[in-house]
Amino acid sequence: MSTTTWAWLVLLFPLLGTLVNGLGYKQLGRGGAGAIGTASIGLAFVCALGALFSLQGHSAEHRELTSSLWDYAVTNGDVDAKLSILVDPLSVYMMLVVTGISTLIHLYSVSYMRGDRGYARYFAYLNFFVFSMLVLVLGGNFLMLIVGWAFVGAASYLLISYWYRRGTATQAGIKAFVINVVGDVGLVLGTFFVLRHSGTLDFLGTFRAVHGGAFAGHHGALVAGCLLILVGAFAKSAQIPLHTWLPDAMEGPTPVSSLIHAATMVTAGVYLIARLHPLFEAAPAAADTAAVIGCVTLLIAGTIALTQTDIKRVIAYSTMSQIGYMIMAVGAGGYVAGLFHLMTHAFFKALLFMAAGSIIGAMAGAQSLDKMSGFRRSMPFTFGCFVVGGLALSGVPPFSGFFSKDEILAFVGHRGGWFVALYVVGYIGAFLTAVYTWRMIFRAFWGEPCAEARELEGGHLAHAEVPTNPANGEQEDTDVGFPGPEHTIAEWALPMKVAMSLLAVGATVAGLVQIPNVDHVITNFLEPTFADSKYVHDEAGNGMVYFGMALGTVLALAGIALAHRIWVAQPGSAAAWRARFKPAYTLFVNKWFFDEAIDLLVVRPFAAFGTFSRRTFERVVVEGTLVDGTTSVVRAGSSAVRAIQTGFLRYYAALLLLGGAGVLLYFLISAS
DSSP, X not given: OOHHHHHHXXXXXXXXXXXXXXXXXXXXXXXXXXXXXXXXXXXHHHHXXXXXXXHHTSOGGGOOEEEEXXXXXXXXXXXXXXXXXXXXXXXXXXXXXXHHHHHHHHHHHXXXXXXXXXXXXXXXXXXXHHHHHHHHHHBSBHHHHHHHHHHHHHHHHHHHTOSTTSHHHHHHHHHHHHHHHHHHHHHHHHHHHHHHHHOXXXXXXXXXXXXXXXXXXXXXXXXXXXXHHHHHHHHHTTOTTSOTHHHHGGGSOHHHHXXXXXTSGGGHHHHHHHHTHHHHHHOHHHHHHHHHHHXXXXXXXXXXXXXXXXXXXXXXXXXXXXXXXXHHHHHHTOXXXXXHHHHHHHHHHHHXXXXXXXXXXXXXXXXXXXXXXXXXXXXXXXXXXXXXXXXXXXXXXXXXXXXXXXXXXXXXXXXXXXXXXXXXXHHHHHHHHHHHHHHHHHHHHSSSOOHHHHHHHTTOOOOBOOOBOTTTOOBOOOTTOOBGGGOOOTTTOHHHHHHHHHHHHHHHHGGXXXXXXXXXXXXXXXXXXXXXXXXXXXXXXXXHHHHHHHHHHHXXXXXXXXXXXXXXXXXXXXXXXXXXXXXXXXXXXTGGGHHHHHIIXXXXXXXXXXXXXXXXXXXXXXXXXXXXXXXXXXXXXXXXXXXXXOOOHHHXXXXXXXXXXXXXXXXXXXXX
């Protein structure tokens, strides 16, 4: 079987899962929907492996394969929009990450969502989300990229607002959708700039045009196009200032949070910059903008995570920070480093969300760290998974995050010049990462056991009560909507334990594929995609690499030690720290007031303009002049027509004679 055939099958199976679950949910039942949803993504992962092995059979210079099903809109030299895919090392790499992690998240969901009455709908949405992301990473041209980009936004709306009876969930879904539409507009406009001067929508054709000097006299247009494309990347990947949708997205089910943060949506911006690297290297101002925004984001998100009490929001801001590292890397030209961290991050971030879901299940839906404590003995499996994920996220050797994060910082520092400032901020962010990660772990697992932890120690399983919708008296879907004995958490549910165990293994050993001066598996595999990059052989020296690894380890351990001192050794000292740094705490706990600023500068002015337009133009011009005026004209005309409709034949005959005489008189006058 050809490489491209394997890739088409990767797209086919999630799409089939979506259609079968979406259309046949009444016949499938709960078990069937979960099995089909999980199997479809598992088969896609198998096909991704088939594409990997098939691609390895090609020589390095022939590992860019395209396939097209049909021409969507092709004109003579102006537009070449085709339904085509590009199979190269980068797309195969993304396929493996997306389908592999998504399969485990689906498996976890089989048990986690078992008590939800929208079970089949959930798996249909989840399959559609994965399908959309695969369209995005496999698309061979800007048209397919935009389609996948829009599909991912729609799928995220469906999943974030999955529990549509919750007002907060629907509002969060709308917020995510609107902000991502802003990014969609930026991507489409940026594509127009590129198409105008390259003459093609095809990725490979565009790259040849860039290398051939198509933008030599239009550098400003290229920079503008790349900056607009970055708007799309920043919206999808939740980078400053288009990040405010991400923490609100925690209103969706916990496996959805895991999927969005680990393998799909928020990694799209990283992929986009890496895929379009020839454009960004030809427009260094845009690339530098990406690197700076990524650096600012990782620092701001880290400070916000220090003060959050919702366990899922802490992990969400952690994702925002880690994506900042990736954006900084690919903006600086460290494509392999950024993509390496994308892969390791997928393992430990999915693991952390799943472990958080286990605790939330034990807490009967409560997500506040203020209510959690002492789960270390009552939930040893979840505790072990959280520790593994926390060590990987903090960058403690030999866990995966240690190798990937340090590779990013070593590359950025190696660039020299003003990039050294990004290098320093990156290590400050690494220290903050260790502090907020272990603050979360210590608060949830240490201390005097809370009531739920004591129940678990006594052999009792907490049950979630499903709230009732006061409007109709029906049961309302919730994040842990597992009523009665069907309520399961990871300590007992085998599918959840299997998924979390595999992710824990990945979070532990995945970094070993890219050890400085030892293994370069990721670099060697992705090299054909980035062979045309001027940074392809640009590597940090051994001195900087070893210094960075030592510094990263020290900062990670120092952050853990500080968190232990504040929240374990001296549990009452957190309040003293808040009082000592009250202005900073106020800024961080209010998320740097980004929501308030957007509300003041964007939402309120547009709302005021809309209200003004409705009261003036809409009411006076549209409803008054256009609607009422047109109605009056039609009414008058109909009255006149009704007046001559007498029903007498002699009147109609006379009118006909007069009309004929008028026509005859017109021709006589014209002839004279």
